[in-house]
Amino acid sequence: MQPIHMPFWQQQALSLEAEYTPIELTQAVTADICIVGGGYTGLWSAIKLKQSKPDLRIVIVEAKLCGSGASGRNGGCMLTWSTKYPSLARLFGEEEAGRLVTASENAVYEMDAFCKEHKIECELRVDGTYYTASNNAQIGSMDSIVSQLTAKKLNSWTKQPLEKVQRATGSYAHLEGLYSPAAGSVQPGKLVRGLKTTAEKLGITIFENSPMSTLIEGQPATVVTSKGRVNASKVVLATNAWMPSQFREFARSVTLVSSDMLITQPIPALLKTIGLETGCAVVDSRTFVHYYRTTEDGRLMMGKGGNMFAFANKVSPAFDQPSRYQPILQSALNKFFPSIPWHKVDTTWTGPSDRSVSGFPFFGYLRENPNIIYGLGYSGNGVVQTYLGANIIRSLVLEEDDEWSRSGLAQGPRGQFPPEPIRWIGAMTVRNAIRRKEAAEDTNKSPWWFDKQLAKLAASAGKSDK
Template sequence: MQSTQYSSFWFKEALENEPDLRPRKLETDTTTDVCIVGGGFTGLWTAIQLKMKQPSLDILVIEKDLCGSGASGRNGGCMLTWSTKYLTLKKLYGEAEAIRLVKASEAAVYDIEAFCKAHGIEAQIRLDGTLYTASNRAQIGAMDPVLAALDKQSINAWQPWTKEKVQSESGSDVHLEGHFSSAAGTVQPGLLVRGLKRVAEEMGVTIFEHTPMTAIDRQQTPVRIATPGGNIRADKVVLALNAWMPSLFPEFKHSVVLVSSDMLITEPAPEHLKNLGLRDGKSVIDGRTFVHYYRTTPDGRLMLGKGGNYFSFGNKVSTVFDQPSRYQAILRAAFRRFFPAMQSVPLAMIWTGASDRSATGMPFFGRLADNPSVVYGLGYSGNGVVQSWMGGQILSSLVLEEDNDWARSGLVSGPKGAFPPEPIRWLGAILVRNAIRRKESAEDENQTPNWLDTQLSRFAQSAGKADKS
């Protein structure tokens, strides 16, 4: 089976910058103040925040493959915020906390850029904003309710663009309406996560790769974590496993549903992009339930992705997520629709990533009920590039038992809502997914969708728009 380190274009490119890579494995028993399980964005940001707050802490990170080989190294690299989730945030956590989280998510975009500059992480960050569009008539006006609510609180960073400007700046005549926010950008996620690993190690964090957790004894403190090479005893444990949590911790098996996001990227074609009007690093996201999203790269590539394709039965992280996308036909059709003039440009790679979609579309954090020394965070729902920075703030605050806005956040209340058990969950997900596909296909053709498809689609829409980071 293909190693996961080559399962996305971003991660393959990032590893080419590490020709002398020699992953360090745990090979003996050890003790530590804090053990972080999972070496992606959440785990590494948590380790870094802990070291910045309390440099004397002994912190150990274990990762079953290479740091960033999971969702962190294979997402779209869109740096998005929670501003479009304001109504969901308000409903879940109240008005004041919703306002705070929107502001914090927008500030995090710039905090990540500043951190990378300060620590020499060359991650191709381009803070050129994001453009949310309507790619058919049915999507027009979809953002109006949330924009009105943001206006009411004077926290609306979005500005409407004319149809002509939207089409010119997005590179596609498919878009009929658009709103732009400058508080966003794009990043090469593989370079970012590998850069965070380097910085964490420079700060004194010990990182073991190819070191999976095979068991955890959470009934006592210190907590004992077993790995193939040795046991770890830790006073505090952070579970930063995201999509892998449900299969390892039964209490989360109904908290998320694992769904794929599938991506393609072209070979460099800077002249084609210039002719289309794609001259910067903004991301473009349409108004579908399972969105299309695309962005360019500094060397002239075009990446396009689509969420909501493969739903995992029983939340198993199967080999499907480590292989070229089985939905290539859907991706290629979308690419042709948006960019008919790009059909002669060869594709460099097509891949798949797993997203842990929560019932609310928002991540959740907390402590294990049977051992408060073990904290966790998951459920980013495909919008975690920026939000994992805030996850690091939350988890580091919980580990240090700080009394601050992050530790008191409404996000720190465990999962809100649950999915039904199997096989109902999987059958329901496929039923709703297929209804959404038929509904949106009809809307693309300016036809009236089937009534039943419209009703079924509301099950997904009730959890909020499936934004993709």
């Protein structure tokens, strides 16, 4: 059996907590609210609930350490919903779509202000993002979206001269680029650990290494762990990619897909030569995107979405190992940065993304229990969007009638994937079609008609993980 591989970001963050000893739940406790899951969704929700009502007794139970899941192993690109405006408008109407786009862009600045106020040192840099074309077929892919955003006075994107795009992104592989200032990057492990510390300072109790074994529905509801239990008036389920294996209701609501990442050794001089000197996030326009950004200590992080699909949505040990797709990552590194040799790569890792049918997260009440609230399905866009998801959870928990509780995102999942094994076979068929289509486009060849039609099935739900 291969050893468990702790993702790079989490290693960095935990190295700053040398004297830290996690506290396990070993007895029965009572709370107003018990949140299951100590990642971004759970921590932001706890903090926003506590800020709204300081007297609330809030307990978080986390299976491992806060940040052990997707929150501590994503790419750290802080992106918004602006590129998904057409899909939002189709699903929820133009007014709600505009509100969500604006809220997602504001969230970038609000998160930055929060981290500064609470002294969370997480390398958060609001340096914007470039959305690019990395082959001829991708050129113009943002035109319609920008036109719609402009018509609604929502547009933050500006098309940049090609020379500026290639200089700012550090790569001649980009053939077109648009820039938005409402984005950036963050060290995800340090952010989640910083949120944990902030939550505890606010009076929120956090138990780690305390996985939920059973949820007993009722009033109060009871969250049972191996050594203790929490009796709570309300429960929030925030385990995201792990939710389908815990609750059969979500078995077909999402499909788990990996995003695979590499990070180099510190190479600040080389990055400066290339032109990468900010925390700007760079994403290309393919369905399973390439994405990259630098770190404050002079490393390059690069990722590729849409690789491993989990059969029956089981979070297998492969998600805790170095990436199985190192050849794909090596090919991407060589495509964008031929001057960076593979031996400069420090490590690789894998993260699970809970991709919904719509490409957007969804929230609601478990089995219509008004005291059990859930949220999942961030579809690879959770760094900023979990901050917004916490607004929905806060409103649902506090039973408030506002724009968040009335949002279309708060009406449960939209659609289902087919049952197994059809879902997995279908996912692999579509994935392979997308790979063939994009490989052909990279060499300026015309893809097969059949591959183009299959690729539309994934493109309709939006892009993959960042």
